[in-house]
Amino acid sequence: MTKRVVTLAHYYTQPEIQQMADKVGDSLELSLYAKEAQADIIVFAGVRFMAETAKILNPEATVILPDAGSTCSLVTQTDVAELTLWRKRYPDHVHVSYINSSAEHKAVSDWIVTSRNVDDIIAHLYAEGKQVIFSPDRNMGGYLNDLYGYDMPLWSAVCEVHDKFNEAALAEAFEAVPGEKYLIAHPESPLPVLKKADYVGSTSGMLNWVKAYQGDAKAVIFVATEDGILYNMGLARPTWTCARRRSTPAASATPVPT
Incomplete structure (x- = not known):
């Protein structure tokens, strides 16, 4: 009997992987897709917790994680x-x-x-x-x-990628770029960075911000998240140059309108 196979890929995976996928999205989008997918086998290009979540939401499916050692800090x-x-x-x-x-x-x-x-x-x-x-x-x-103004007690773990962003390095990068500039950031980043951001949101939220941007065509937009999202930003805004900036903190990048 023929089995239906669905491939899911997170925005942070390499472009070549995303091009092969049936669905590309953030954690919420992929979780919902996994739940609704009429699939016998789900191949999840992501980290282990994502594949586990797909299995929880679609327990009858076989979920395959290509890189069994992939994890999250x-x-x-x-x-x-x-x-x-x-x-x-x-x-x-x-x-x-x-x-x-x-x-x-x-x-x-x-x-x-x-x-x-x-x-x-x-x-x-x-x-x-x-x-x-x-x-x-x-x-x-x-x-x-x-x-x-909440008072939630917090567990003390961090995303080791986002936690590397720091206010001082971003301020230095901002100073080095003339003209209009913006910072959009994922909420896994440190608080001083988030307090400076023009927009804070999920991976999809940041992508949608870029899609909706109607400001100065020469502005520089700094993106405080994994640089895999630049591929999707480039697809959304094909006239922009999206590239990692070596002078900014690890994994940061700037989509630059041209």
Whole structure:
């Protein structure tokens, strides 16, 4: 019997991989696609927690992770036994976990959020009078605490790529570029960077910001996230030059209109 195979790829994968995929997206988009896909086999070009999430949402499918060793620092920096003990310190709190976490981590969580819906879900919980603890990303949780005045206790893991961005290096890069410039950033970045950003949002949110941009055609847009997204920005704005800038922090880049 013929089996239907679906290939999923995250925006951060290499362009050649994305070109082969049936669906390219961020964590939320791929999770929803995996849930709805009428597939017998899902090949997931991403890291392990993404493939685990696809299996959770589509348990009847066989999920294949081409690189079995691929992982995320938010996962490797979180010992689930220690996380469970930490959670027990807050018995009256709702445990909200970012989707960038292992299946075992998710199992000791009450809510799972993505960078696209985390604001709305936590706002909903606070509106209901709930107290919240947030894991595993301390940068994302710290940003939400600062932005909305929350008092969420935070687990202390970071995305090692986004955590490398720093305010001083970005300020230096800004000074080196004349004219109009913008900074858009993923909420996994450190708070000083996020407070300087013109837009903070998910991978898809940043891509949509670029698609909708109607400003100065000579402006420089700094992107504080994994540089794999530049391929998609280039597809969205084919008249732009999208390239990694060596003078900025690791993994940063600038789409430059030409």
